[in-house]
Amino acid sequence: MTKRGQGKPAGLSRERIAVAAVDLVDRQGLESFGVRRLASELGVDPMSIYNHIKGKAALLDAVSEAVLAEVSATAAQWPDDWMDIARTMARGYRDMAIRHPRIFPLLATRAQTSAVAFEALERLTTAMRRAGITDQAIADAPLVLFGFLNGYLLATLSTDPGEAGGPATGAAQPAFDPALYPTMAALAPLQAGFGGEPEFERMLATVLAGIAEGAARA
Amino acid sequence: MTKRGQGKPAGLSRERIAVAAVDLVDRQGLESFGVRRLASELGVDPMSIYNHIKGKAALLDAVSEAVLAEVSATAAQWPDDWMDIARTMARGYRDMAIRHPRIFPLLATRAQTSAVAFEALERLTTAMRRAGITDQAIADAPLVLFGFLNGYLLATLSTDPGEAGGPATGAAQPAFDPALYPTMAALAPLQAGFGGEPEFERMLATVLAGIAEGAARA
DNA sequence: CCCTACTACCTACACCGTAAGTATTACCTA
DNA sequence: TAGGTAATACTTACGGTGTAGGTAGTAGGG
Numbered sequence: 001m002t003k004r005g006q007g008k009p010a011g012l013s014r015e016r017i018a019v020a021a022v023d024l025v026d027r028q029g030l031e032s033f034g035v036r037r038l039a040s041e042l043g044v045d046p047m048s049i050y051n052h053i054k055g056k057a058a059l060l061d062a063v064s065e066a067v068l069a070e071v072s073a074t075a076a077q078w079p080d081d082w083m084d085i086a087r088t089m090a091r092g093y094r095d096m097a098i099r100h101p102r103i104f105p106l107l108a109t110r111a112q113t114s115a116v117a118f119e120a121l122e123r124l125t126t127a128m129r130r131a132g133i134t135d136q137a138i139a140d141a142p143l144v145l146f147g148f149l150n151g152y153l154l155a156t157l158s159t160d161p162g163e164a165g166g167p168a169t170g171a172a173q174p175a176f177d178p179a180l181y182p183t184m185a186a187l188a189p190l191q192a193g194f195g196g197e198p199e200f201e202r203m204l205a206t207v208l209a210g211i212a213e214g215a216a217r218a
Numbered sequence: 219m220t221k222r223g224q225g226k227p228a229g230l231s232r233e234r235i236a237v238a239a240v241d242l243v244d245r246q247g248l249e250s251f252g253v254r255r256l257a258s259e260l261g262v263d264p265m266s267i268y269n270h271i272k273g274k275a276a277l278l279d280a281v282s283e284a285v286l287a288e289v290s291a292t293a294a295q296w297p298d299d300w301m302d303i304a305r306t307m308a309r310g311y312r313d314m315a316i317r318h319p320r321i322f323p324l325l326a327t328r329a330q331t332s333a334v335a336f337e338a339l340e341r342l343t344t345a346m347r348r349a350g351i352t353d354q355a356i357a358d359a360p361l362v363l364f365g366f367l368n369g370y371l372l373a374t375l376s377t378d379p380g381e382a383g384g385p386a387t388g389a390a391q392p393a394f395d396p397a398l399y400p401t402m403a404a405l406a407p408l409q410a411g412f413g414g415e416p417e418f419e420r421m422l423a424t425v426l427a428g429i430a431e432g433a434a435r436a
Numbered sequence: 437c438c439c440t441a442c443t444a445c446c447t448a449c450a451c452c453g454t455a456a457g458t459a460t461t462a463c464c465t466a
Numbered sequence: 467t468a469g470g471t472a473a474t475a476c477t478t479a480c481g482g483t484g485t486a487g488g489t490a491g492t493a494g495g496g
Contacts, residue, residue, distance in 0.1 A: 122399040139408035151369030181340040190357035210428025
């Protein structure tokens, strides 16, 4: 009575698995994610997944690659000016992070070596060269920009709201005791929009200003 | 023949557990870290740990709190100028990250709400206020600075070298195909010191310049 | 001296990632 | 059309995990 549909292709493929994995992590989070959960989601034996993806690490790689590809896909076209390119990239990257807050830590933690990542870097650096910026400043720029983006987005998205709250609208901060931390407490109102878009634009401008200043400084 | 030393205090304490956990993660990495491993390291039953720390999540909290405390502990004294303070903090933070590369992802991922973290923020913001900087720029500064630090250090330390290589001396990057990514390939020599101290100082200066520029801009 | 609180331990359960082996199908060749 | 081959999916099993629940022993206060 056993051995039912064995051997018959169940329509699995690396891409289909990746799509389902992205969806599963989006819904249930990284903690509970696993090969077995994903397999049951696909209506498939856990080990069948191993025919397409080597192990859990490779699975997570596929997940992060899939969401990273969204960034390039959503950008209709690219400006000429390097600052506009950087801004467009940063905004698209943030939008992706907001769409997939529970996946984003994967991106920030793992080194990105996919083609889409390389293409983005190439696009940015080429535009900076066109603008006649110092090579050293150009070489540093990606690490400064994406270092900031990764760290900032990690911080603002890390407060996992479960289900409540709109997307990226100020995950509540812990509130400072005025007796212990008077300055921080006084500043608290100005940090109300924590994680919001105006704040992001402000800080992005700050970092880009630093890069531009460094380009001039050299 | 069972029931040997049951009930007798084995000298466990939250702090002793945290110290052992830090040491264990430093040596074996986050992946393999677990309650059972830690318990055997301490020569103790796994469940005994639960008498002092609620669960694995709390255990990781204790680990990250312990290494974060090192930063304040190593700084002998603090300068007056806010930029010097920021630099000192950043360097101490980087030194800590280099000492504990496998623990650092924990810090960058989890929101820091410990007293040492708050004190550091209070110190920085108070100094900025003394300098007469706009409140909005002050309120933004910590997130920009530590956002960058977290993202940058994550990127430069993520290439886990296992055992080889000196500390933080250029984890080799993937090398770009000149045919596909000509600009990046041309820039590669300038990225040789990836993760090194001069690079860090350059990028830190870039970010601080951006913050200072934003302070003037407002 | 007993009683209480506390620490440490033991057992057990549900779950995990995955190595190794087996059965079934689809396709290509003759 | 028949036979062989490679690919795919499944099954079983092993050693690990976090931790809930219950038990045994000691330390210190009355």
